[in-house]
Amino acid sequence: SEIEEIFSTDLVPGDVMVIPLNGTIMPCDAVLINGTCIVNESMLTGKLNDCMNMCSFSPSLFCLFCGVGELVKAIVVRTGFSTSKGQLVRSILYPKPTDFKLYRDAYLFLLCLVAVAGVGFIYTIINSILNEVEVGVIIIESLDIITITVPPALPAAMTAGIVYAQRRLKKIGIFCISPQRINICGQLNLVCFDKTGTLTEDGLDLWGIQRVENARFLSPEENVCNEMLVKSQFVACLATCHSLTKIEGVLSGDPLDLKMFEAIGWILEEATEEETALHNRIMPTVVRPPKQLLPESTPAGNQEMELFELPVSEECLLIGIVRQFPFSSALQRMSVVARVLGDKKMDAYMKGAPEVIASLCKPETVPVDFQNVLEDFTKQGFRVIALAHRKLESKLTWHKVQNISRDAIENNMDFMGLIIMQNKLKQETPAVLEDLHKANIRTVMVTGDNMLTAVSVARDCGMILPQDKVIIAEALPPKDGKVAKINWHYADSLTQCGHPSAIASEAIPVKLVHDSLEDLQMTRYHFAMNGKSFSVILEHFQDLVPKLMLHGTVFARMAPDQKTQLIEALQNVDYFVGMCGDGANDCGALKRAHGGISLSELEASVASPFTSKTPSISCVPNLIREGRAALITSFCVCELALFSIVTYSLDHFIISILISNMLVLFFSDFHNCAFYSLV
Secondary structure, three states, rough: OOOOOOOOHOOOOEEEEEOOOOOOOOOEEEEEEEOOEEEHHHHHOOOOOEEEEEEEEEOOOOEEEEEOOOEEEEEEEEEEEOHHHHHHHHHHHHOOOOOOOHHHHHHHHHHHHHHHHHHHHHHHHHHHHHOOOOHHHHHHHHHHHHHHHHHOHHHHHHHHHHHHHHHHHHHEEEEEEEOHHHHOOOOEEEEEOEEEEOEEEOOOOEEEEEEEEEEEOOOOOOOOOOOOOOOOOOHHHHHOOOOOOOEEOEEOOOOHHHHHHHOOOOEOOOOOHHHHHHHOOOOOOEEEEHHOOOOOOOOOOOOOOOOOOOOOOOOOOOOOEEEEEEOOOOEEEEEEEEEEEOOOEEEEEEEEEHHHHHHHHHHHHHOEEEEEHHHHHOOOOOOEEEEEEEEOOOOOOOHHHHHHHHHHOOOOEEEEEEEEEEOOOOHHHHHHHHHHHOOOOEEEEEEEOOHHHHHHHHHHOOOOOOOEEEEEEEEEEEEOOOOEEEEEEEHHOOOOOOOOOOEHHHHOOOOOOOOHOOOOHHEEEEEEEEEEHHHHHHHHHHHHHHHHHHHEEEEEOHHHHHHHHHHHHHHHHHOEEEEEOHHHHHHHHHHHHHHEEEOOOOOOHHHOOOOHHHHHOOOOHHHHHHHHHHHHHHHHHHHHHHHHHHHHHHHHHHHHHHHHHHHHHHHHHHHHHHHOOOO
């Protein structure tokens, strides 16, 4: 078949496209037919430089890279606004209109003034005619009544307050593309925060490792890059069990894999296209430690080399990655088959969720206190990854390994220990959240991260107080004729591998009706749920949505559209919602919120009304403070219109009694609207 080059606008579902060797920007959603590639999906997940192996769908408009060998082909399945990226762009371009009671009442106030002016206009004309006043004088006096009642400078005065607020925001590094939103920010009583890059630093740092020997945990170790561990199976697993690759000479891949590989200080080498063509076979990726970690290297000896081995000129430890089983979110693990140069037997290495890895290991190799150690790390907010290893049978050759199933490899493993990763809170986060709580402004976390990690970070930053209880709502969709249901359990009883004890719905000690905002602040229970449960509750438990919105504090594993739905659900229970995020996956929520604040000058700033020059949530109190100042200015300007009414009423005493009663009722309602969050 011939390859034809066409414009991306001419692509239609069903077309087969070739992914170039040096990568491309995907203009569509496509299914990979053959080969493997790496996709940068940061626009959808919000995790910068987040790359993964793709074998099915690829998000649209992202860089795809393929390996050495045959052409990598994909079939187009969606284009335009139907793609994943297109749906995100559409939510930014065409958001649901935000209804703000202040502006609605302001227009109503102006209409009232116009009606009053109309009554005065008619009264003046009739009264002047009865008194036989000249026509010219009648016209001047009648029009004068209108200008007195409806001050022409009123809109300009209100705009001036907003302009000065915008200037003050600019001085503190907050830029605004929608000035009318400044007034709205003065009423915010709930702020949603993204986690990674907003409340916490970008990415994860390696906190340390905890190895296992003779089914017992050793003391935690901070430094993995040392001579004592360089030849251990633990470090070999870190060096090989990943999906990293070199793109234009730069090591690229999942940020988590990248951190772990950099921690051991090893070197990754890939065969070039010329080397592969020369040997007429696919050459494996190899990893080796730097020379300084191997002071006494010994040659591998004259061993018969198989197809996957690379000719080596240096006398050092060299490991070739023979087969990769990519990470699967459903399986929660990945594994590789590797071989040390000169060794007849291959090794299988596996890493993933601790509970999953432990279940695939020999029971006698898993420490008896595994559950307690894991739970301790998890409650402290650490992300924990387990490692396992086993020697494969010598009969497994390179050809057999290429065709073997992952189930045949991922079993009967030896448990090797844990890797502990840390996502540090930003220094200013706890203080800012405390200020918001003192101002009776509720805070909510909405993130794409793991549930337990999100709950732990919420506790660390003060979003959830130490004495507060967290109830996790796990909603299950209808299946096999069974109706949808919700399981409730306390987060404290949920370990990553345990089966938490359920609690009955009637036993949940949460008031479902609140008489005041202060009553809500005293509630010591918080709901937490993931994106799947949130979608099920929206679809099958509509009556519970308002109640969960009043107490929901942590929303984990949320997709971009689910974040937008959450903002709408909170607005439906009469919250004035702010949203603070830094990723492209926050764009829809930033646009939909009453006040969206982007901490990034990239994609998120396009959709967000406000962008902070400094990537810190300290901009949130500053924005609310300026919003309240602008709001009180606008309100005072409206009150100045009363002077015009007084002037008008001096000449129309009878009408003034009716008008004053009407204005008293109106302004009392207007005052409650404008200053509900300021009292």
